[in-house]
Amino acid sequence: MFEESAKIETKNLNVYYNKNHILKDVTINIPSNKLTAIIGPSGCGKTTLLKTFNRLLEIRDNVKISGEVIVDNENIFSSKKDVSDIRKNMGLLSQKPYPLPMSIYDNVAYGIKIHNNIKSEEIDNRVKYCLNESGIWNEVKDRLNEPASCLSLGQQQRLCLARALSVEPEIFLCDEPTSALDPISAQQIEKLLNKLKKNFTIILVTHTLRQAKRLADYVIFLYFGKVIEEGLASEIFNNPKKPETKSYIDGDIS
Amino acid sequence: MIVSLIIVISCLIIIIGLVVFNGASSISVDMITQTPSGGYYLGKGGGILNAILGSLFLAIPATILAYLIGLAIALYLQKDFIHSKISTIIRLSLDILWGIPSIIYGIFCLMIMMILGIGTSLIAGIFALTLLELPIITRYMDESIKMVPHGLKEGAYSLGSTKFETALKVVRKQATPGIIAGVLLGLGRGIGDAASILFTAGFSDNIPGSIFDSTASLPTMIYHLYSSPIPLVRERAYAAAFILLLIVFFISILSRYLSRKFTRHVIV
Numbered sequence: 001m002f003e004e005s006a007k008i009e010t011k012n013l014n015v016y017y018n019k020n021h022i023l024k025d026v027t028i029n030i031p032s033n034k035l036t037a038i039i040g041p042s043g044c045g046k047t048t049l050l051k052t053f054n055r056l057l058e059i060r061d062n063v064k065i066s067g068e069v070i071v072d073n074e075n076i077f078s079s080k081k082d083v084s085d086i087r088k089n090m091g092l093l094s095q096k097p098y099p100l101p102m103s104i105y106d107n108v109a110y111g112i113k114i115h116n117n118i119k120s121e122e123i124d125n126r127v128k129y130c131l132n133e134s135g136i137w138n139e140v141k142d143r144l145n146e147p148a149s150c151l152s153l154g155q156q157q158r159l160c161l162a163r164a165l166s167v168e169p170e171i172f173l174c175d176e177p178t179s180a181l182d183p184i185s186a187q188q189i190e191k192l193l194n195k196l197k198k199n200f201t202i203i204l205v206t207h208t209l210r211q212a213k214r215l216a217d218y219v220i221f222l223y224f225g226k227v228i229e230e231g232l233a234s235e236i237f238n239n240p241k242k243p244e245t246k247s248y249i250d251g252d253i254s
Numbered sequence: 255m256i257v258s259l260i261i262v263i264s265c266l267i268i269i270i271g272l273v274v275f276n277g278a279s280s281i282s283v284d285m286i287t288q289t290p291s292g293g294y295y296l297g298k299g300g301g302i303l304n305a306i307l308g309s310l311f312l313a314i315p316a317t318i319l320a321y322l323i324g325l326a327i328a329l330y331l332q333k334d335f336i337h338s339k340i341s342t343i344i345r346l347s348l349d350i351l352w353g354i355p356s357i358i359y360g361i362f363c364l365m366i367m368m369i370l371g372i373g374t375s376l377i378a379g380i381f382a383l384t385l386l387e388l389p390i391i392t393r394y395m396d397e398s399i400k401m402v403p404h405g406l407k408e409g410a411y412s413l414g415s416t417k418f419e420t421a422l423k424v425v426r427k428q429a430t431p432g433i434i435a436g437v438l439l440g441l442g443r444g445i446g447d448a449a450s451i452l453f454t455a456g457f458s459d460n461i462p463g464s465i466f467d468s469t470a471s472l473p474t475m476i477y478h479l480y481s482s483p484i485p486l487v488r489e490r491a492y493a494a495a496f497i498l499l500l501i502v503f504f505i506s507i508l509s510r511y512l513s514r515k516f517t518r519h520v521i522v
Contacts, residue, residue, distance in 0.1 A: 056408050061338050088414025098405040101428040101519040110423070111413040147519045160409065167413050 007032035007171065007201040008053060013067035015048055015057065022048050024225040026067070030218070035197040037216035037233070038205045041253060045225040046205040050173050053203070054090040055083055071171075088115065091164025091200075093177035093189075097156035099148035099163070104140050107148050107159055111167040126166065134162040135192060154185025161192060172202045178211065190215060209249065213237055221245050273499060277492030285493060290459045295478070297486045302494055304461050305475035309501070311376060311462060312455060312471055313445035316383035317391075320444075321437050323384075324392035329421040331396050334407065345396065351389035357449035359385045364453040374456025377465040382454040386447060387440035394439055398432020399425060406521060428520055431513040438509035442502050448473030472498040 006029035015023040022045045030036045038046045051057040052069060055076060068075045076086050088111075100107050108127045112118070127144075131137040136158040140151070148159055157177060164172065174193065178186035193202055193215060206212050212219060212233070219236040221229045221244075229236060229245045240246045247253050288301035331341045363382040372378055402425050410420040426433070448471075456468030457478065470478075472494055479491035 054412060056411060059334050059407075059411070061333060084414040084416055087412050090412065092408065092412035094405050094408065096405060098403060098409045099521060100406070100410060100424055101430075101521050103519070110410075111415075114413070114415050114419055149519065149521050163409075163413065173412075 005032065006030060007071065008203075009068075009070040010052075011068040011070070013049075013052065013069060014065070015045070015052060016064040017060075018062045022225050023052070026222075026225075026227050028220055028227055028230055030201065030203060030220075032201045033198065034217040035193065035202040035204060035215050036218040036220065037212040038203065038220045038222060039207065039209065039212050039248070040222035041248070042207060044222045046207075046222055047175050049222065050175055050203060050205050053171075053173060054087045054092065056087070056092075088167045089169050090171040090173050091161070091167075091169040093157065093160055093164065093172065093174040095176045096180045097153060097160045099151070099156050099159050102148065103145045104148050104151070104159065105144035108162050108166045111163060115167060130162040130165040131159075133165055134158045135188060136162060152185070154181050154188065157181060157185065157189055158192070161189075170201060172196065172200050174202065174204045176206055177204075178206075179208075209251075221248065223248070270499065273492050273495045276489060277494075277496045280486070280489040280493040281496065285490075286497065289461060294459075295482060295487060297484050302470075302472075302475050302490075302497075304459055305470040305472045305494065306497060307461050308376075308455070308458075308469035309445050309471040309473075309498075311469060312379045312383055312451060313441055316380045316387055316444050317437060317441040319380070319384045320387040320391045320440055324388055324395055324436075324440075325426070325433070327392050328395040328399050329425065332399060332421070332425070334417055334421070345393070348389045348393050348396075352393060355449070356386050356447050357452075360450040360453045363450070367454065372466075374454060374468045375466045376455060376462045376469045379451040379455025379469065379471070380465075382450040383444045383447065386450050387444045390443055391436045391440040394436025395429065395433050398429040398436065401432070402428045403521075430516040431520065434512045434516060435509055438505050438512075442505045445505070446473060446498060446502060448477055452477075472501075 008030040010026050010028050013023055013026040014021070026049065038049060040046055048057065052065060053071070053076075057063055057065065065077070069077065071086070071089070074081065100110055102110065105127060108130050109123050112123050112126055128137065131140060136155060139155060140159075148156065151159060172193075177193075178189050181189065190211065193204065196202060197217070204212070204215060216233040219231065219233045220227060221236065223244050229240060229242045236245065237249060240249055244253070282301075284299065285301040286306060287303060288299075289304045290302065291298065291300035294300035327344070330336065331344060333341065359382050363378055363385070367373070367378050406428060407420055407425065410424040415423070451471055452474060455471060455474070457470050457474055458468040459470070460467070462469040476491050476494045476498070479487050479494060482488055482491075
């Protein structure tokens with residue numbers, strides 16, 4: 001279906017919250033250096049799936065996970081893997097941007113400092129590089145010491161992107177990153193994602209079909225915790241094979 | 255609405271008014287710069303510097319200790335570290351400890367002191383106050399740490415920071431205003447408490463020279479002075495109460511100022 005090898009694979013992944021069966025036998029492949037959109041109605045387990053990838057789900061009580069998630073040919077649930085390393089490898093953009101309660105500079109420097117022991121000039125350079133990559137450098141270069149909370153939501157989301165870049169991940173997990181933003185900020189984020197997908201594997205959870213159409217190379221359709229269909233974006237949107245997919249794309253179910 | 259407002263404000267004014275009215279004539283420079291000389295309790299010269307310093311020497315170390323222990327407990331109580339069933343039990347225990355009258359902390363510490371063979375001393379008083387303040391500070395900090403949005407922690411975790419790094423560098427920072435308020439609430443409570451230090455810190459006319467010396471404190475000094483049959487000495491009790499009130503006001507104003515200052519970085 002796609003030429004490159006899979007970056008992330010799941011095998012028979014099941015997730016339960018208390019007694020609720022959230023994800024049911026999810027077996028998918030996510031191609032590397034592509035943008036994969038996970039679409040589906042609200043409450044169908046999109047965010048849950050995303051958070052199993054970086055093992056953020058396990059922080060909650062009463063979560064039971066079975067099955068495998070394989071990243072770069074290694075099961076992330078195997079005891080050899082360090083949770084920090086798994087998470088560091090996957091940048092996260094959440095629905096509402098949550099910058100750290102620190103200055104703009106420290107938001108980006110935080111990740112660099114906890115993983116490296118390097119000189120302050122080098123940190124400066126990397127902070128500048130990350131802010132530049134996320135297209136926010138020119139807006140913040142004169143006020144790096146101001147608190148991150150004084151930025152607008154759109155700027156905060158780009159700061160979160162810069163922060164994620166600072167620890168050099170290979171994968172980006174985006175959980176409806178534009179849903180809290182105004183149209184112009186949303187467009188900036190979309191542009192950035194489009195630019196980043198050449199070098200990163202991006203997984204985008206969205207319930208805006210038009211956004212998925214604009215950005216996705218590969219699409220996974222989830223419905224009530226089950227994968228109904230996965231495939232190249234062009235095929236899913238133009239020629240869906242399953243009736244549920246067709247009715248979702250036509251807007252009959254939402 | 256108006257009635258409740260009047261009750262609150264008139265209570266405040268009457269209490270302060272009574273203390274100032276009765277004590278104002280006894281306040282002097284000597285009072286805050288000298289220790290009691292012979293016959294102070296009979297109306298002769300001297301001051302209560304021993305009690306002012308004693309109160310500070312008791313309450314400040316106790317608050318620092320309670321803060322350090324309380325912060326560790328409060329951070330650990332979050333669901334990132336332990337199952338919510340266990341934290342519910344710990345929170346309930348802390349709430350019960352909060353409600354225990356301070357005299358009981360006093361006799362509990364006295365019992366421990368007798369076992370260890372220590373007499374009334376500064377260190378015993380510090381421990382009694384630490385026990386008294388610990389549940390207050392811990393629960394207050396815990397409530398403000400609980401309010402830290404989950405998304406903020408997820409942001410820190412997704413950068414690969416560990417639970418401890420996240421708790422100490424991110425969660426603590428976000429909860430700073432609440433933490434400061436809790437610490438100063440504990441300090442205010444500790445500095446004004448008489449019952450817990452009555453048996454543990456004892457009383458002395460001298461400024462304590464070591465942690466094993468007995469020490470006076472403002473609340474116990476007020477108690478002593480007011481027990482006197484001599485009107486002049488009872489006036490001095492009001493003056494001492496006035497000094498204690500000033501210290502408590504200063505603490506609550508400081509707490510407001512500091513909380514506001516540290517909200518700078520807090521994410522809303």
